[in-house]
Amino acid sequence: MRRLLTPRWLLLHLLAAAVVAAMLGLAWWQIGRARDGNALSIGYSLEWPVFAGFTIYVWIKAVRRELREAAGTPGAAPPEVDRPHAGPDARTSAGQAAAAPTPPPVEAPSGADIARRLAEQRAAARASAHDDDPETAAYNHYLGWLRAHPHRPPSDYPGVPT
Template sequence: MKRLWTPAWIFRHAAMVVLVITFLTLGWWQVSRASAGNAISWGYAVEWPIFAGFVVFVWWREVRHALGDRSTTDVAGSAQRGTGLADDAATIGTTAGLAGTAGAGRPRPGIRRPVRATRVTAGEGDADLAAYNRYLSWLNANPGAKPGDYPG
């Protein structure tokens, strides 16, 4: 819970409160304008509270992310227990590479999405494609290198 009281989080909490109060006030102002005869203000009177709700939704989502969402740990834990989710968890990347680490029960932070790679072999007339694939393979093998360092 201390994670939510850092200076950055205090700013986020304050910004959320200010935005929600501002948006709801603007919505009430639009209601008063609409009741005075401005018909287009009815749309704005509905729109401003929706904006306030969106701010609360994003804030809540960030709070859940900062505290650690249980849905990712449930997938990793069930995959390690052998409940049939091992292929999905390995595809997502929550248990990939964690077997030898100290925190094997915890997933890596961040969002992991499955990567689907298909290998396409270059035909006889695709010399440019084969050269580009060699270049990409070299970049993948040398992660710290710059594209200008390519020897080919």
């Protein structure tokens, strides 16, 4: 229970209370506007209490989660694994898992490797079945020319080389 009295949690409690009070105040204000003949305010006067209720719901969930973590049960413990054909000591324990050898670390690919693989994939995609179609090949050539000459107008395009 003391965890809910830390400065962080006290600020969260005050914030939740202020938000709920503000939303209920806005609902009361919308009720006054609805009495003056504003039909749209009727809907808003019903919405604000719902928003306040949702804020209370989220606050309760956060408090319960904090209390659960304080009790040492952040979530359900993973069930022990039963091995069907392993014999009498079929269940694994934390001690056995710690004693198991760890696999060697896997090296992450470098930026150059990733760039090279992406370039190879793009080249393979360009050389795909679409190049069999002469119209698609001509359009791809045009796009390549535009990329190579970004400052020249499209009217300077020489056409497909033969």
